[in-house]
Amino acid sequence: MVVLTGSSLTLEQMNEILYNNQSVTLDEAALERVQKSREAVESIVRNDKTVYGINTGFGKFSDVKIDEKDTKALQLHLIRSHACGVGEPFSEMVSRAMVVLRLNALLKGFSGIRPVVLERFAYMVNNGIHPVIPQQGSLGASGDLAPLSHLALVLLGEGYVWKNGKPEPAENVWKEHGVEPIVLEAKEGLALINGTQAMTAQGVVNYLEAEKLAYASEWIAAMTMEALFGITDAFHPAIHEARGYKEQVDVASRMLDWLQGSRLTTTQGEKRVQDAYSIRCIPQVHGASWQVLTYVKEKLEIEMNAATDNPLIFEDGDVVVSGGNFHGEPIAFAMDFLKIGVAELANISERRIERLVNPQLNEGLPPFLSPQPGLQSGAMILQYSAASLVSENKTLAHPASVDSIPSSGNQEDHVSMGTIGSRHANQIIQNAKRVLAIEALCALTGCRYHGEDEMAPKTKAKFDELISAVNPIDEDRVFAPDIEKIAGLLGK
Known part of the structure; x- marks a missing residue:
């Protein structure tokens, strides 16, 4: 069992997770940091402060203010619109690495995401639920937007995961596990896809x-x-x-x-x-x-x-x-x-x-x-x-x-x-x-x-x-x- 803290993951541990199917667990202190960060986001939304990605558009749309009632829709639109990767998928090994690395980065507690999302990531790692992620379409800034959007789609019950070496609709897999897909809250979509985890996982x-x-x-x-x-x-x-x-x-x-x-x-x-x-x-x-x-x-x-x-x-x-x-x-x-x-x-x-x-x-x-x-x-x-x-x-x-x-x-x-x-x-x-x-x-x-x-x-x-x-x-x-x-x- 590898304990993820957000700050101590090594290549030797990644070798165990990837090649020996070692499971992961989440450090309690890290989850406390994550919760405090999430409370900060919720305060921003309640008080109608203007903060990029929480209640604004993205990229060139960063000056567009988003109403509080639309903050959930904003995150869903973000994931769907950015999931435009093309070409052959990354190997299942790289996909597994991507989930682990995104999870570990978010555990640092600087991203404003809910602990329940990270617990779902850990569930995916421990149960071999690996997203199908196209290799091409990332510029490597603002992070690996397209590949990580395909990863995030799976959390939402959309997209595909690997099953017996073949793509299977994520919705079907969640039903088999008796687990409901995640519904993203404010900032969570952006937190999931703004990062370098595709290039780093590969x-x-x-x-x-x-x-x-x-x-x-x-x-x-x-x-x-x-x-x-x-x-x-x-x-x-x-x-x-x-x-x-x-x-x-x-x-x-x-x-x-x-x-x-x-x-x-x-x-x-x-x-x-x-x-x-x-x-x-x-x-x-x-x-x-x-x-x-x-x-x-x-x-x-x-x-x-x-x-x-x-x-x-x-x-x-x-x-x-x-x-x-x-x-x-x-x-x-x-x-x-x-x-x-x-x-x-x-x-x-x-x-x-x-x-x-x-x-x-x-x-x-x-x-x-x-x-x-x-x-x-x-x-x-x-x-x-x-x-x-x-x-x-x-x-x-x-x-x-x-x-x-x-x-x-x-x-x-x-x-x-x-x-x-x-x-x-x-x-x-x-x-x-x-x-x-x-x-x-x-x-x-x-x-x-x-x-x-x-x-x-x-x-x-x-x-x-x-x-x-x-x-x-x-x-x-x-x-x-x-x-x-x-x-x-x-x-x-």
Whole structure:
């Protein structure tokens, strides 16, 4: 059980909630803050104070005063009109993350929403009620308006939720649970959709997948080194300590650990003086990608516990301030940085694949790892596929955050495009996973050729794990299923 407080949620806890279906509960002190904030909103409505989003229109309509009798209708119109996301839906995992993150942000008690709405969110998490949310349509400021509106629709008994992998009308699901939909009160619609939870939810899933992939890239690279009689001197601690980057030092240490006891690796001068950069510079390149992950983790954990709607309510309602915490620029930058870091893991992996298949570079392995060169093509087109994915990543890695298009009559004249960056980061991660899967298959075949009994104990264990899923390249076959099987293993 993860206790949500609004200020202490970690990526490790999100991993438990998302991948192990851990349930959530709400901190009592946080609910008290939420109630006080709600009382402030009700006071504003009773006293007819003019406050953005409570009794005014939205965006360019912020100067339009709304009568007290229409404040509920205002919130309903807001959700319906803003639910215009398009395209394929986010994964159910991302949808679950979005519910958790919006719940956690509202628990901070700055948003004026009723506790009953947050309790319904917790019910959704604990009962696997995950909204169907289209991926496209967010500018990343004023927050993720379109995606979060589709999330909010479900509370109202509208829209769709995932059921057995397919969309099901939310109204039907609430009836099955014997629960009435929520009727929104003043400000609640705005509180639900003014935030960065779509880009951040996808960002959380991105990070958790990228971290696993970064670790996997090291044992795959270690197997490649064994298939190519790689030189381990390049991982000597003194080299990396002399430069001073912790992540680089750590990668070098882990590489030596993976390769300890191998009879396939060599020392400098034994076969050659030094390896190519894609082998020799593994700590430098992979370490730099780990630096990116460190940065992204820090920004995500701040945003996961941030108040990102507008206006925010402080001092029991005495101070209600309109600002711009919904602007997604910090996460937009983080996701663009993540794209580059993961793309480089794939980039250097593809160069190692080339060394495994190229007969001029692969240390006596069969040309293209073919069991019958000429008659059988072996891994020739596997390298093509890897090259294609790497090239695609280069276009996806173009930063989304450098773009901005004005909206709402130029009232919202600078936006982050952070949700686009987050979505593209996920595409890069999936591409990189398949590139590394191809490297793993080629390295597996190379190690089998040289003799897997000569491998280091730790890489041999990974070899055995792979062999249980796929065969080495012992004859030409359809390799697409093998790539997907290995990619699936890399995500665990």
